[in-house]
Amino acid sequence: MPESLDFSLGQVNVALTPIERFQEFLDSRGKRFTSQRRLLVETVFSRHEHFEADDLVEELAYRSEEPRVSRPTVYRTLSELVDAGLLRKISLPSGRLVYEHDYGYPQHDHLYCQKCRKLIEFQSDALIQLRAALAEQYQFQVTGHRLIVQGVCLDCRSHRRKRPVDLI
Amino acid sequence: MPESLDFSLGQVNVALTPIERFQEFLDSRGKRFTSQRRLLVETVFSRHEHFEADDLVEELAYRSEEPRVSRPTVYRTLSELVDAGLLRKISLPSGRLVYEHDYGYPQHDHLYCQKCRKLIEFQSDALIQLRAALAEQYQFQVTGHRLIVQGVCLDCRSHRRKRPVDLI
DNA sequence: ATGAGTGCAAAAAGTTTGCACCGCT
DNA sequence: AGCGGTGCAAACTTTTTGCACTCAT
Numbered sequence: 001m002p003e004s005l006d007f008s009l010g011q012v013n014v015a016l017t018p019i020e021r022f023q024e025f026l027d028s029r030g031k032r033f034t035s036q037r038r039l040l041v042e043t044v045f046s047r048h049e050h051f052e053a054d055d056l057v058e059e060l061a062y063r064s065e066e067p068r069v070s071r072p073t074v075y076r077t078l079s080e081l082v083d084a085g086l087l088r089k090i091s092l093p094s095g096r097l098v099y100e101h102d103y104g105y106p107q108h109d110h111l112y113c114q115k116c117r118k119l120i121e122f123q124s125d126a127l128i129q130l131r132a133a134l135a136e137q138y139q140f141q142v143t144g145h146r147l148i149v150q151g152v153c154l155d156c157r158s159h160r161r162k163r164p165v166d167l168i
Numbered sequence: 169m170p171e172s173l174d175f176s177l178g179q180v181n182v183a184l185t186p187i188e189r190f191q192e193f194l195d196s197r198g199k200r201f202t203s204q205r206r207l208l209v210e211t212v213f214s215r216h217e218h219f220e221a222d223d224l225v226e227e228l229a230y231r232s233e234e235p236r237v238s239r240p241t242v243y244r245t246l247s248e249l250v251d252a253g254l255l256r257k258i259s260l261p262s263g264r265l266v267y268e269h270d271y272g273y274p275q276h277d278h279l280y281c282q283k284c285r286k287l288i289e290f291q292s293d294a295l296i297q298l299r300a301a302l303a304e305q306y307q308f309q310v311t312g313h314r315l316i317v318q319g320v321c322l323d324c325r326s327h328r329r330k331r332p333v334d335l336i
Numbered sequence: 337a338t339g340a341g342t343g344c345a346a347a348a349a350g351t352t353t354g355c356a357c358c359g360c361t
Numbered sequence: 362a363g364c365g366g367t368g369c370a371a372a373c374t375t376t377t378t379g380c381a382c383t384c385a386t
Contacts, residue, residue: 032340032385054375070343075376091259093314097375111308120306126298134317138288140279142319146261149302151310200360200365222350238368243351265350 018045018086018103025084035067040077044087050098050119053078092117093150109146113153120153186213186254186271193252203235208245212255218266218287221246260285261318277314281321288321 016024022041023033043060044051053075060069069077078099081087088102093112098119109127111120127147135142184192190209191201211228212219221243228237237245246267249255256270261280266287277295279288295315303310 030340034341034385036342068343072344072377073342076341089263091261091263093259093312095257095259095265097263111302111306113308114311120308122302122306124298124302126294126301130292130294130298131317133294134279134290134292135319138279138290139322139325140281140288140317140319141325142317143282144261144319145315145317147313147315149299149308149310149313151303151308151312154307157307157309198365202360202366204367220350236368240352240369241367244366 018101021103022081022084022086025080025086031080036069036073037077037080039067040069040074041081041086044081044099045101048101050090050100052096052098090146090148092119093148110148111153112148112150113156114150115152115156118153118155186269189271190249190252190254193248193254199248204237204241205245205248207235208237208242209249209254212249212267213269216269218258218268220264220266258314258316260287261316278316279321280316280318281324282318283320283324286321286323 019038019041022037026033026037039060040056043056056069056078057071057074060074061071062068078087078089082089082099084103086101086103087099089097089099090110091097093114094117106123107128108121108123111122112118113120127145131142131145134140187206187209190205194201194205208224208228211224224237224246225239225242228242229239230236246255246257250257250267252271254269254271255267257265257267258278259265261282262285274291275296276289276291279290280286281288295313299310299313302308
């Protein structure tokens with residue numbers, strides 16, 4: 001991953017790469033930084049796209065070189081990455097579960113194109129204010145939120161018949 | 169279901185109960201209004217709580233009286249009810265998929281208590297405005313949205329130790 | 337050395353499908 | 362009669378678990 005990224009994250013140590021952050025997390029739990037866990041974190045943070053568990057299994061379980069990461073270990077490790085605050089799990093309107101980077105990545109929400117299934121990220125201060133207002137009104141201790149706005153993206157509205165894609 | 173409810177829904181015929189609306193939908197597709205489908209809709213609209221597919225299977229597949237509704241038919245019919253616009257399917261942060269009334273029920277979103285798993289409904293005009301702004305900014309044709317704010321509800325913050333509940 | 341981690345196979349959980357029989361219309 | 366619907370069993374998809382062996386520390 002590009003070292004130009006700024007891992008600003010409040011009071012958390014901001015100098016760490018995701019890999020280092022994961023090591024720290026594992027250490028704090030008496031867990032070990034194995035070659036499988038290393039390969040998995042490196043892979044996950046080598047790009048920024050959203051992905052599902054099975055994508056990783058495909059990529060890591062049958063590769064030619066060692067180490068490989070078996071299906072159960074992929075699932076186990078993804079959970080750890082979520083616990084460690086490195087990844088976030090989101091469920092799409094279709095029911096698909098995908099992961100995305102969370103560590104050192106700004107809070108955001110998504111526009112979901114129901115034609116091409118693309119996810120577009122956006123940030124909104126108004127939403128943060130709304131959260132605060134709700135917390136106040138319902139005396140609710142907010143820990144997070146998930147907003148997905150679905151519809152049809154610009155591309156799919158233009159090339160309507162150019163590249164047919166299947167429905168959700 | 170209480171006939172005092174107002175089934176206002178834009179240009180759609182607003183005089184219909186959910187059952188009548190479902191009949192209309194089935195009719196328009198050349199499908200039949202069978203005793204299973206009737207029992208299922210009646211059951212679903214006899215109360216307002218959120219529920220999962222399996223709840224219905226438990227309730228309808230093993231009852232003493234006829235008709236019963238088998239597991240596959242419950243799933244098939246729930247899909248039809250979603251298609252008909254009577255139900256909405258939402259996925260909770262935990263990954264659980266639940267259904268809720270959509271027909272004749274105002275647009276709303278949820279606060280989700282991660283302690284007791286309760287869902288609290290709320291409405292927000294600000295959110296509708298935000299949607300419009302996003303549509304404009306991204307030239308995105310919005311068809312819907314789903315916002316879930318998670319945290320801890322008032323009850324769970326007060327009786328913190330009174331009734332222990334398991335984590336998510 | 338020793339306890340955590342891994343892969344394998346199997347189990348679970350949730351949902352869908354093929355098919356023969358049933359029953360509206 | 363004929364087509365849609367249903368139940369049953371089985372298949373499928375996705376995720377989790379038990380267990381013996383392996384490996385990081």
